[in-house]
Amino acid sequence: MKLVDYLTRGAPAHGYDYPSWYILLAVVAEFATVVTATTQRIVAGPTVWALVGGVVALIPCTLFVARASKNGAAMTILVGGGCALLMTQQVGYDFAPVILIVMAVMVSASSPRWVAVFTTAVSVLVILVFFQGDSTELHFNISGVLFASLLGIMLLGQLQLLHKERDAQVVRSQTAASDERRRIASEIHDVVAHSLSITLLNVTGARRALQQDRDVDEAIDALTDAERIGRQAMADIRRTVGLLDVGPSKNAPEPGLADIDELIEDFRRAGLPVHYDMHGEPSAVTAATGLSLYRVTQESLANVAKHAPGAAVDVSVTITNGGIALEVANGTPNGPPSHPQLKGGNGLKGMRQRIESLGGWLTAGPEQSGWRVQAEVPNGSSHSCLGSRILGVVQ
Secondary structure (H helix, E strand, O other): OHHHHHHHOHHHHOOOOOOHHHHHHHHHHHHHHHHHHHHHHHHHOOOHHHHHHHHHHHOHHHHHHHHHHHHHHHHHHHHHHHHHHHOOOOOOOOOHHHHHHHHHHHHHOOOOHHHHHHHHHHHHHHHHHHOOOOHHHHHHHHHHHHHHHHHHHHHHHHHHHHHHHHHHHHHHHHHHHHHHHHHHHHHHHHHHHHHHHHHHHHHHHHHHHHHHHOOHHHHHHHHHHHHHHHHHHHHHHHHHHHHHOOOOOOOOOOOOHHHHHHHHHHHHHOOOOEEEEEEOOHHHOOHHHHHHHHHHHHHHHHHHHHHOOOOOEEEEEEEOOOEEEEEEEEOOOOOOOOOOOOOOOHHHHHHHHHHHHOOOEEEEEEEOOEEEEEEEEEOOOOOOOOOOOEEEOOO
């Protein structure tokens, strides 16, 4: 294993991270062909130049792969020169051209394109000038070099495509993680804003019941509702944060359009006057659409409770085959807002992102009688928005 690590340690650093056995096979093949070609000449009665050529061709065999693209051209010169010296001594069934064929694969698969072209040209030139066999062997050896170079270029192309796919996968993973973080942050924001708004309304009602009316029973009812909403909010937050766990969720399903009734009832019990009408069948609405409409309504009512306490609110939902319309309208508050109007919050931005992710749109702004948020959401597979609008009210 230490030998394999030594031979392959340089390749990944230069972007040529082939499997280790690919690289080891190439090194062994090149080494074996050099040794075989040199042995042929020793057996035939070696010449000095042939022996020198064998040694020169043997030097870069392992060093090239261990250092990858840095030594591609150097290996070509050394191995090409060594083969030229080997071929000065003619032998039968000469293995010297095979050294060039193996080198062509190695260099083309792990070097820039210009190095591959240079290696191919040098190998063909060495065979044409120094090979002493017949024309059939000459043509066979040249064809082998050209095919080996093409094979190396194809291997390098596949490796580059693999790198691009890996990079794209990293980008997709990062994008998915970012989208999931935003979604969870939006869920937590909606849950907390809703629960705090109702809790504050109940606490305010309890304080007024004790201060003004001395009604202990009414104060206890308000505080009980506040406690219930607080516990429900904690459960919702645990469920949302639990989405980060790797294990399967065992919590209740996300709320949908049919749960708007219970949502509005919570605000009513907290003292916010809300009138609600629904037209159509909630079961015809997909879970994703229902959740988004629920969250938009939740955020709108929470903003009314925070910025326009005591204002009357009208909520209506209309479901058709073409789309879904939700209308929630509030008037001006009976008194000054309990909290100053905040700019640049995440509530309106989150509502708009939810609606736009469904192929709809959302706008928000003041009107003469209060504040209005308008949006349109297609129903099911339909991509045409309703003429009617999803209206949520915040102040």
